[in-house]
Amino acid sequence: MIDEADAIAAATGHAPHKYATLVLAAWRGDEGIAADFVKDARASAAQRGEVSLLGATGYIQGVLLNGLARYDEALAAARSGVEHDGFNFSGLSLVEHIEAATRCGELDQARTSLGRLIEFTRAADSGWARGVTARSQALLTDGDEADDLYRLAIKELTHDRVAVEAARTHLLYGEWLRRSRHRSLAREHLRMAHEMFDTMGANAFAERTRRELLATGEHVQARSTRPVTALTPQESQIAALAARGMTNPSIGAELFISPHTVEWHLRKVYTKLGINSRRALPDALAVESPAGTRNAGAVSPT
Structure with a gap:
């Protein structure tokens, strides 16, 4: 869909819509692409006075850095998204800010953001809203109350089909269960989260989940050791x-x-072919298609 939108923008002479590309790069954990897009987006937003885009970059960096488990950086990024308050992304920034703040021990910051999040989600009253609120509350509680809140969040997000947030809840619940010494149950939720993230291509969160599974004593194969998929x-x-x-x-x-979209696709190509530069493409494509048939049709865009 992003490719189609970019094609339409190029054909009609309009500026490309960057939000979706930024969000996708963040959820995929592609730090290089996300950083380039965020830099360009911030410069463009500052030039045009587009507050909503400035707020969006805070949320996007929050997702990326929480996925990479770089919580100090995620805290600062998400806080910038909250402070810009561009309406369309501020609620999402609050969710990222609460997770990062609790991981950094900044509980007062987390409670302040939770209060704002509850105001927003009470008005929305959707399964997504109720789910992320329950999960955020669970991060600031313990014992049976936290357990009930995590279970409620999974139920609401699964019912509302917000799959990526449901996966994150399984991850956070699994992390909490492991710290609470419920390793067997932790593994169940972490396995589910890992499978969901891996299937989605949410690579940073998948790796974060894999490390958590290893801490429970379970062996999990690193994603990079699996066979590459076809282009x-x-x-x-x-x-x-x-x-x-x-x-x-x-x-x-x-x-x-x-x-930017070309570069994004090329990065995926490099990963799949096991190379790190375009200079290696001719040989890699020849190996990938020795008979000259697999990529022959790709030589001409017709």
């Missing part, structure tokens, strides 16, 4: 054009997508 048709097309020596702007112009 998608668009990845094959972009890879073939890049292997010819075309620049990202040239590829983007030919395929009606942004240069």
Whole structure:
């Protein structure tokens, strides 16, 4: 959908809509791409006075850094999202801020944000709203009350089909259960979270969950050791054009997508092919398709 939106923006001469690309990069845990996009977005937002985009970057960095378990940085980033209060992302920034603050021992900050979150979610009154509120409250409680709140959050988020937040709740509940010395039950929730994150491609959260599973005594294979998956048709097309020596702007112009989107796809191609630069693409593509059939159609965008 992002690729299609970028193509429409390029064809009509409109500025690309950056929010979705930023959010996707953050949830995938792709720090390099997210950092580039955030830098560009902040500069653009400051120039145009777009407060909502400044608030969005705080939320986006909060997600990214919480996934990477860099809680000090996540705390500062999410706080900037809360302070900008651009309405559309401020509630989400509060959720990230509460998690980071509790991990950093900044409980007063967490309680202040929880109070604001409760005001927002009471007005929304959706399963998503009730679920993230219950989970955030659980982070600031203990004992049976915390257990009940985590279970309520999983129920609400699963029922409302907010799968990625349900996975995060399984992760946080599993972390809490392990610290409470309920290792067997912790493994159940952590396994579920790991499978969900891995399937979604939420790589940073999947790795955070894997490390937590290892702490319970369970062996979990690192994602990077699994067989790579096949390139998608668009990845094959972009890879073939890049292997010819075309620049990202040239590829983007030919395929009606942004240069940032080209770079994003190329990073996925490098990971799948086990390389780290476009110079290695010709040989890697030749190995990937020795008969010349797999990527032959990708040489020409027609």
